[in-house]
Amino acid sequence: MKFVAVTSCPTGIAHTYMAAEALEQIGRAGGHEVVVETQGSIGTDAIDQSVIDAADGVIFAADLEVKGRERFAGKPTIDVGVKRAVHEPQKVLDEAIAAVESGVVTAAATSSSSGGSGPATKVDPNASTLSRVRQWLMTGVSYMIPFVAAGGILIALSFMLSQLAWGGADGAIEVTAVDAAGVLASFDPTSLQHWCVVLLKTGQLAFGFLVPVLSGFIAYAIADRPGLVPGFVGGAAAGFVGAGFLGGLVTGFAAGFLALWISRWRVPKGVRGVMPVVVIPLLSSLGIGILMLVVLGRPIAALMDGLGTWLSSLSGGSIVLLGILLGAMMGFDLGGPINKVAYTFAVTGLATEGLASDAAQYKIMAAVMAAGMVAPLAMALATTVRKGLFTEIERENGKAAWLLGASFISEGAIPFAAADPWRVIVSSVVGSAATGGLVMAFGSTLVAPHGGIWVLPLIGSWLGFLAAVVIGTLITAAVVILLKTLRDRSAVRTQDVAAEGALVTA
Structure with a gap:
């Protein structure tokens, strides 16, 4: 048979493309043709309409509303x-x-109402409250991550080059002390110092959108377009009062539900036309502004300040334990909500941390990235060392996992976890936790929010960082090989016992 498929996930990064690959591989193995359209964060790789027309059936494997759904009608x-x-x-x-084979065309297949302009998430009305909250939160995170990556790496590059421009380890402090407006007014393209200022300012501007984007798109996921304005306003207000990431979460959910409530008001026909452009943004923005600026802003800001003080005070065994905890979270669900909580905790700290080279948040970022690299690298190593324990498809996935792990894409281990959940997850948690703790113990730091080994020049104590990744990879690979070997021996013993029982019966 011939199938066309659409895949998409809330972040539009890993699961979108892994699902596409899995469907294509399983289709080929069964003698079927599966052509997949990925609707990811880099855009949509659209299927030609003639291919859709020739298909026998359609597979929507999506956590977002499918764009152009009407193309697959019938x-x-x-x-x-x-x-x-x-x-x-x-x-x-x-x-x-x-x-x-049943020939039944579902109502969902012929629906063209979404057309790609509907809500950012596809929320099952029968899903649990927790599932819907997770989808709303992941929508905000998915739109936030590109700002984090762009801004964080630009700032990190500025800090790295500033050590050359100012001739010392204090270059990062020097570049932030420069009058950016004065430099830009008399910009000298031959001056490395001036380029450092431009990189820093550009990165800071990108980072400045972090909380508003998170808040705005959480609200968008809840209320569709009416949630955007109060969500962004609330996020900006959270940044203004110093409520940070936590404030952005609060305003995102509050703005979404407030805008949704106002949009459902029954108003006279003459007012309906101005509701989306005047009434809803005006009232919801006012409400969220009062909530954050007057009511909740100061308590949340105090909480964030307390968290920052606590992190700065961590040392010795305390910070190693924190690294173990964050590492275990990174290795637990491999790109899922728990993994993203640890990652978001790290990257939002980069936006607010001081410039001390040994700042706690820089250590946290290093521990989180190192731990997130372990699982795919370990699966790649295990499939190389003990090929017989893995299927042919897993061995092929292992080849790709080398690059995915090195690039800090934890989702590269998901195909292995899907095939053998508890053995892979237990192994991943053990090795990732060890890596997180070791990074903290070695004192490695990182000012970039992503990149894996490709941002190695931006890592402080990079030898310790690499050693922690290697040790964690070896631990995870050894544990998963041991568990799978025990499984196979147990299966052989069971077969032997069954055979003996059959002989006795005979």
Whole structure:
């Protein structure tokens, strides 16, 4: 059979493309043709309409509303979450085959109401409250991450070059003390110092959008377009009062529900036309502004200040324990909500941390990135050392996992966790936790929010960082090999016992 599929996930990064690869591979293995359209963070790789017309069925493996859904109208369709396509591609394909054989065209397949302009998330109305909250939160995080990556790496490059421009380790302090307006007014393209100022200012501007974007798109996920204005205003207010990331979370949810409530008011026909452009943004922005500037802003800011003071006071065993905890979180669900909580905790700290070279937040960022690299690297190593313990598809995934792990893409280990959840997750948590603790113990620091080994020049105590990654990778690979070996021996013993029982019976 011929199938077309659409994959998308809230962040539009890893799961989108892993689901596509899984569906294509399982289709080829079964003698079917599966052409996938990925609707990810870098855009949509659209399928030609002639290919859609020739298809027997459609697979939507998406956690977001499918863009251009009407293109697939009239085809037998199944609609599943993107994680099912990653974890259970064979079952998803079997369901698609059954849908084609039944010939039933679902209402969802012919719906064209979304057209790519609907809410940012696809929330099942029957889903649990916790699931919907996770989807709203992940929407905000997905839009925030590009700002974090761009701004953080630009700032890190500025700090790195400033050591050359000012001739010393205090270059990062020097570049921040320069009058940026004066430099830009008399910019000298031959001056490395001036370029450092431009990089720093550009990165700071990008970082300045971090909390407003997080807040705005959480509100957007809840209330669609009416949530954007109060969400961004609330995020800006959170930054103004010093409430930071936590304030942005509060205003995002508050703005979304307030805008949703106002948008459902029953108003006279003459007022309906101005509701989306005047009434909703005016009233919701006013409400969120009062909430953050007058009511909640100061308490949340005090909490954030307390957190910063606590982090700065950590040393010795305390900071190593924090590294172990964050490392375990990074290795637990491999790009899922717990992993993203640890990562977001690290990157938002970069936006507010001082410039001390041994600042706690820089150590936290190093520990989080190192721990996030371990699982895919370990799976790649394990498939190389003990090929017989893994399937052919897993061995192929292992080759790609080398690059994914080196680039700090934890999701590279998901195909292995999907095939053997508890053994892979236990191994990942153990090795990642060890790496997080070791990075803290070695005192490694990082001022860039992403990049893996490609930002090695931006890592303080980089030898310790690499040593922690290697040790964690070896631990995870050893544990997963041991657990899988014990599994296979147990299976052999079970077969032997069954055979002996059959002989006795005979």
